[in-house]
Amino acid sequence: WNKKRMKAFARKCQTLPEWDNQKRNVVALSFYTLMVGNKESIMPFVENPITIVKNGQIKKHTIVSLREEFTKNFEAFHNFYQYYKWLYYPMVCPPIPHNYPNKTAEDWGGALHLEYRKSSVHNTRAGNYYKNNSEHSQKSINALNALQGTEWAVNKRVLSVMTNLYQSNRCVCNLPPYEFDDFIFSVPFPEGEPKEVIAKWKNERAEAWGLWEKTKQKRMQMEMRLLIADDLKDLTFWHAYSSDFRGRCYTQSSFLSPQSGDFDCGVIQFSEGVKVDKEDLYWMRVNLANRWDQDKGSFDDRAQWVEDNLKMLCDIYRDPEGTVDLWEDYKAKKNVSFRRLSDTIDYFTALETGYSYVPKNLDGTCNGIQHWVGITQAESLAPLVNVVHTTKPGDMYKYIASNATAKMVEDREENEYFNMFLTHWEQTETDKQMPRGLPKRTVMCDPYGVTFYSARQYIRSEGHLDWCRPLLEKLGLSWQGAIMECTSQIWSALQEALVLPNEAKEYIKDCVEFCYNDSERRKEPLQWVTPSGFKVRQYYTEHVEYITDIALLLKNDVRIRSTAEMWQFTDTMDVRKMATAIPPNWIHSIDAAHMVAVVIYLVSMGCNNFCMIHDSYGVPANYLKYLPRISRETFYEIHKENQLKRFKEDLEGFTGHELPSLPQRGELDPKEILSSKYLFC
Numbered sequence: 243w244n245k246k247r248m249k250a251f252a253r254k255c256q257t258l259p260e261w262d263n264q265k266r267n268v269v270a271l272s273f274y275t276l277m278v279g280n281k282e283s284i285m286p287f288v289e290n291p292i293t294i295v296k297n298g299q300i301k302k303h304t305i306v307s308l309r310e311e312f313t314k315n316f317e318a319f320h321n322f323y324q325y326y327k328w329l330y331y332p333m334v335c336p337p338i339p340h341n342y343p344n345k346t347a348e349d350w351g352g353a354l355h356l357e358y359r360k361s362s363v364h365n366t367r368a369g370n371y372y373k374n375n376s377e378h379s380q381k382s383i384n385a386l387n388a389l390q391g392t393e394w395a396v397n398k399r400v401l402s403v404m405t406n407l408y409q410s411n412r413c414v415c416n417l418p419p420y421e422f423d424d425f426i427f428s429v430p431f432p433e434g435e436p437k438e439v440i441a442k443w444k445n446e447r448a449e450a451w452g453l454w455e456k457t458k459q460k461r462m463q464m465e466m467r468l469l470i471a472d473d474l475k476d477l478t479f480w481h482a483y484s485s486d487f488r489g490r491c492y493t494q495s496s497f498l499s500p501q502s503g504d505f506d507c508g509v510i511q512f513s514e515g516v517k518v519d520k521e522d523l524y525w526m527r528v529n530l531a532n533r534w535d536q537d538k539g540s541f542d543d544r545a546q547w548v549e550d551n552l553k554m555l556c557d558i559y560r561d562p563e564g565t566v567d568l569w570e571d572y573k574a575k576k577n578v579s580f581r582r583l584s585d586t587i588d589y590f591t592a593l594e595t596g597y598s599y600v601p602k603n604l605d606g607t608c609n610g611i612q613h614w615v616g617i618t619q620a621e622s623l624a625p626l627v628n629v630v631h632t633t634k635p636g637d638m639y640k641y642i643a644s645n646a647t648a649k650m651v652e653d654r655e656e657n658e659y660f661n662m663f664l665t666h667w668e669q670t671e672t673d674k675q676m677p678r679g680l681p682k683r684t685v686m687c688d689p690y691g692v693t694f695y696s697a698r699q700y701i702r703s704e705g706h707l708d709w710c711r712p713l714l715e716k717l718g719l720s721w722q723g724a725i726m727e728c729t730s731q732i733w734s735a736l737q738e739a740l741v742l743p744n745e746a747k748e749y750i751k752d753c754v755e756f757c758y759n760d761s762e763r764r765k766e767p768l769q770w771v772t773p774s775g776f777k778v779r780q781y782y783t784e785h786v787e788y789i790t791d792i793a794l795l796l797k798n799d800v801r802i803r804s805t806a807e808m809w810q811f812t813d814t815m816d817v818r819k820m821a822t823a824i825p826p827n828w829i830h831s832i833d834a835a836h837m838v839a840v841v842i843y844l845v846s847m848g849c850n851n852f853c854m855i856h857d858s859y860g861v862p863a864n865y866l867k868y869l870p871r872i873s874r875e876t877f878y879e880i881h882k883e884n885q886l887k888r889f890k891e892d893l894e895g896f897t898g899h900e901l902p903s904l905p906q907r908g909e910l911d912p913k914e915i916l917s918s919k920y921l922f923c
Contacts, residue, residue, distance in 0.1 A: 331470055331473075331474075331479075331495060331497070332394065332470075332474070332479040332480060332481050332493075332495055332497070332498055332499075333352075333353070333479060333480045333481070333482060334474070334477055334478075334479050334480075335354065335480070336390075336391065336480055337351055337352050337353070337390045337391075337480055337481075337482040337483075338351045338352060338353070338354060338359070339351050339387045339390075340352075340362050340378070340383050340386050340387055341383070342378060342379075342380045342383040343377075343378075344362045344363070344377065344378045344383060347359070347361070349362065350362045350484075351386070351387065351390065351482065351483075351484075352390070352482030352483075352484065352494055353482060360482070360484050360494050361375075361484065362378055362383075362386070362484050362485065363375050363376045363377070363378065363484065363485050363486070363487060364484055364485070364486060364487075365486065365487040365779075365781060374767050374779055374781050375487065375779060375781075376485075376487040376488070376489070376776065376777055376778050376779045377776070377777040377779075378485070378776060379774055379775030379776050379777070380775070381774045381775055381776075381838055381839075381842055382485065382489055382774050382775065382776045382838050384841075384842060384845070385491065385774075385837070385838040385841040385842060386483050386484070386485065386491060388841050388842075388845050388850070388852060389481075389483045389491055389841065389852050389854060390480060390481060390482050390483040391480070391850060392480065392481070392512070392850070392851045392852050392853070393478050393479075393480060393512065393513040393514065393851065394478070394479050394480065394481065394498070394500075394510050394511070394512065394513055395477075395478055395479070395510070395511055395512070395513040395599075396471050396474055396475040396498070396509060396510060396511075397508070397509055397510060397511045397584055397587075397599075397600070398475055399562075399587060400508055400509050400580055400583060400584050400587070401468075401471050401472075401475060401509050403562045403563055403580075403583065404417075404468070404505065404508070404509060404580060405468055406563055407563065407566065408420055408464060408468070412566075414566050414570055414579075415504075415566065415570050415571070415577070415579035415580065416504065416571075416574070416577040416579060417464070417505075418457055418460040418461040418464050419457065419461065420461075422457070422458065422461055427447050427450050427451070429443065429446065429447070431443065464505065466497065467497050467498070467505055467506065467509075470497050470498060471498060471509055474498070478513040479498070481493040481494070481495065481499060481500070482494040482495070485776075485834075487778060487779060487780070487781070488778055488827050488830045488831040488834055489772055489774065489776040489778065489830075489831050489834035489835060489838070490830055490831075490833075490834040490837075490856055491834070491837070491838075491854065498510050500601065500853040500854075500855065500860065501854075501855050503577075504571075504577050504578055504579060504580050504581055505580060507580075507581050507584075508578075508579070508580025508581045508583065508584045509580065509584075511584070511588070511599040511600045511601070512599050512600070512601065512851045512862060514599075514851075515595075515597035515598060515599045516597065516598055516599075516862040516863055516864045517596055517597055517864065518592050518596060518597065518598050518863050518864055519864075521867055522592075522598070522863050522864050522866065522867065523589075523592065523593070524545055524867075525602065525863070525866040525867050526585075526588075526589055526592060526598065526602060526863050526866070527544065527545040527548040527549070527589070528541050528544045528545055528866075529585060529602040529603065529604075529863075529866065530548050530555075530585050530586065530589050531544035531545065531547045531548055532544065532603075532604075532605075532923075533578055533581055533582040533585045533586075534547070534551075534582060537605075537635070537923065538634075538635060538637060539634060539635075540633070540634050540635075541919075541923070548589075554568060555586050555589070555590070556590065558583065558586050559586055559587055559589075559590040562583055562587070569582050569583050569586065574704065574705060575683075575704055584600050585600055585602075587600075588600035588863075592863065598862065598863035598864075600863075601851075601853035601860035601861065601862070602860060602861060602862070602863050602866040603853065603855075603858050603859060603860040604858070604859055604866070604869050604870065604873070604922040604923055605857065605858045605859075605922060605923070606833075606857040606858070606873075606921070606922050607627045607628045607635060607636065607638070607920065607921070607922075607923065608626075608627045608638045608639075608685060608686060608689075609833055609856075609857035610686070610687075610688070610689025610690055610829050610833070610857075611623065611627050611638060611685075611688070611689050611740070611743065612627045612628070612629055612877075612921070613689070613829055613832050613833060613836075613881075614689055614740070614742075614743035614746065614829070615627055615629045615743075615910070616629065616877065616880070616881030616885070616912070616915070617743075617746060617832075617881065617884075617885050617886050618742040618743055618745075618746050618886075618905075618907050618908055619742075619907045619908040619909060619910035619912070620741075620742040620743065620908040620910065621908045621909050621910040622908070623638075623739065623740070623742075623743075624910055624914070626638045626641050628918055628919075628920040628921050628923065629910075629914075629915055629918055629921065630910070630914045630915070630917065630918055631914070631917040631918055631919060632918075632919065632920060634920075635920040635923055636920070637678065638685055639678040639679070639681060639682045639685055639686075640678040641739065642681045642684075642685050642732060642735050642736055642739065643675060643676040643677065643678045643680060643681050643732075644675060644676075645735035645738070645739070646676055646681060646731040646732045646734070646735040647664070647667070647675035647676045649731045649734060649735060650663060650664055650676075650731055651664065657727065658717060658719060659719060659723060659724055659727040659728070660727065660731075662710060662713060662717065662719070662724075663676070663710075663728065666709065666710065677706075679706065680701065680706045680728070680732070681732040681735075681736070683700040683704065684697040684700055684701075684729075684732055684733075684736065685736060687700075688736060688740060689743070689825070689826070689829050690825070690826035690829060690830070691747075691822065691823075691825050691826045694729065694733050697729050697732065697733055698725055698726065698729040701725055701728060701729055701732075702725050707724055707725060707728060710724055742905075742906075742907070742908055745905045745906070746886060746905055747825040749886070749902070749904070749905045750824050750825060750828060750886075750889065751821045751822070751824055751825065752821075752902065753889075753890065753893050753901050753902070754768060754817075754820050754821045754824050754893075755817060755821050756897070756899075756901060756902070757893055757896060757897040757901075758815060758817045758820065760897065760899075763815075763896075763897060764814050764815045764817070765813055765814060765815070766815070766896075767779040767780055767781040767815065768780040768781075768815075768820060768824070768893070768896065769892070769896055770828070770831070770889055770892035770893065770896075771892060772831045772832060772834065772835040773832065773835040773836075773839070773879075773880045773883075773885070774834070774835035774838040774839065776831070776834070776835065776838075778827070778831050780820060780823065780824065780827055781815075782815065782816045782819040782820050782823060783811045783812050783813060783814055783815055783816055784811070784812050784814045784815070784816045785811045785812065785816075786812060828889065830856075832880065832885060833856060833857055834856070835880065836873075836876060836877060836880055837854055837856060837857075837859070839876035839879065839880070840854075840859055840869075840872055840873055840876050841854065843872050843875075843876060844861065844865060844868075844872065847865070847868065849861060849862065849865050859873065859922060869922060870919065870920075870921065870922060870923070873921055873922040874915055874916060874918050874921045874922075875916065877915055877921060878912060878913070878915040878916050881912050881915065882912045882913075884904075884907075886904055886905075886907075887904060890904060
């Protein structure tokens with residue numbers, strides 16, 4: 243902020259419309275809410291009471307101003323921190339390793355300067371950090387250090403393609419617009435119309451504004467992403483890692499992160515290439531086919547798909563910008579356009595040079611349900627999520643879609659919604675039934691505590707039923723009714739399929755409620771130990787609501803009054819929240835332990851670069867052939883032991899009382915896991 247920039251900013255502000263009183267009041271109330279938000283902490287504001295005598299009347303007011311100690315060093319503070327882009331940037335030197343035992347801030351790894359490091363385990367609600375937060379084991383610390391030792395580089399060719407496509411303003415490959423207009427909603431307000439029509443207009447306007455706002459944010463993020471990538475394109479960089487309270491590993495910066503979305507993952511690669519042989523090229527073809535949504539067939543089928551489409555892929559490699567229509571992924575969610583391009587380019591680079599640079603991933607098949615199958619030994623579910631040997635990958639999404647379709651067929655004549663759905667699918671789907679993508683997110687999220695409401699929101703937000711909107715008015719049906727009827731059949735099919743996992747979920751929720759029947763225990767977080775030795779402490783406390791009555795004096799003695807609602811967390815556990823959160827948190831802690839085991843195994847084999855995203859394991863191309871075996875062996879090592887029994891024993895140690903008996907398990911032999919071919923595929 244030099245003089246020239248400040249003058250330019252001032253001129254720009256002069257062209258802005260003047261705020262009305264309502265906007266001024268909102269700002270004033272927001273500042274006051276900040277000031278009274280936490281009386282125990284030092285706030286940058288101070289209250290100065292004053293007395294005014296006017297026309298013989300005495301009036302007392304309070305002036306809210308910045309504290310002197312906050313403002314005196316403000317300029318020096320700003321001059322220093324304006325250059326600290328590390329909040330968004332990866333590191334350009336190797337991160338400091340995390341130490342074990344991870345007891346003090348000096349043991350945290352990451353940034354070079356201690357004051358800028360994030361804790362090795364981050365839990366914002368942990369209260370007293372060292373008493374209530376989770377604790378690393380030696381294994382989990384080793385895995386963190388291995389992940390943050392990975393050396394990254396910008397994929398210059400993909401960066402060039404991404405930049406050119408973005409600046410062309412074509413909005414392909416899920417890119418935001420380069421040129422952006424203010425929000426305009428052209429539909430006029432329905433003056434004098436019934437309340438239902440007005441309500442519909444308001445909903446449509448709110449949806450349009452929400453889409454515009456998301457697009458604006460997406461564009462700002464793209465500008466920052468391209469700026470950072472351009473800064474780092476000639477450098478090697480690293481990502482610092484830390485864990486959440488369940489042991490899941492996360493990068494500390496989101497831009498150019500292997501755990502972020504397609505724009506970030508697609509534009510990075512390992513800094514050093516690895517030499518690949520004939521077998522490695524086979525697995526590279528498997529990985530490439532996965533990127534092109536060919537992951538339902540066998541490994542041989544996927545490799546053959548690449549061979550059959552080699553000419554198309556070669557055209558993309560030679561001219562990415564001229565062949566966008568070929569490689570663009572049209573999905574609104576989970577779009578993989580640039581990862582698809584990156585893997586295509588890397589495959590032909592390997593054919594020409596013998597070296598590969600881009601991470602190769604294999605994903606778990608409904609990984610949460612895979613762990614529930616291992617825990618409950620549900621033999622009927624095992625083939626659907628590839629926990630046992632199958633000749634081709636099982637498809638849980640397709641199974642639920644088929645069962646939901648069958649339920650609709652039974653009531654087709656009595657339900658107009660079902661008849662509309664089935665008629666459409668018979669005309670558009672090759673198998674004449676519900677597409678597998680429709681229940682996918684609901685099924686995927688079920689192990690983590692999905693509700694009927696959230697399942698309904700998934701179907702609505704992902705646009706699976708947008709095709710029926712024009713038909714609904716003609717049939718006299720409602721949009722909300724269509725979503726509700728479709729969700730109800732998916733939900734029913736899902737509950738019928740996941741009987742044993744659902745019983746186990748209810749059991750651990752009951753156990754948590756039992757633990758906190760003793761009021762003395764309500765001051766302590768719930769804790770258990772994962773298979774990696776990581777000690778989890780689950781900490782959700784009750785809160786107290788405060789209503790602050792605010793009166794502000796404006797010009798000409800005009801007063802406004804408002805209330806500000808604030809929460810203050812206590813140190814007493816919220817039993818309801820603790821119980822509802824335990825199924826997803828426990829499963830997340832187990833899949834985190836599985837990833838740690840896979841990383842430790844790969845390190846022992848000499849692998850030193852990783853691209854891990856919880857249940858998607860990425861490695862250099864010359865290690866991909868080992869990944870299916872490593873993932874199933876480590877999965878077996880976890881589930882050969884009864885994890886539900888182990889969890890029960892941990893809680894009994896916590897509460898000092900015996901818990902109810904374990905629920906019935908299935909008859910799956912854990913050794914069958916070792917024969918699985920597609921556990922991670």
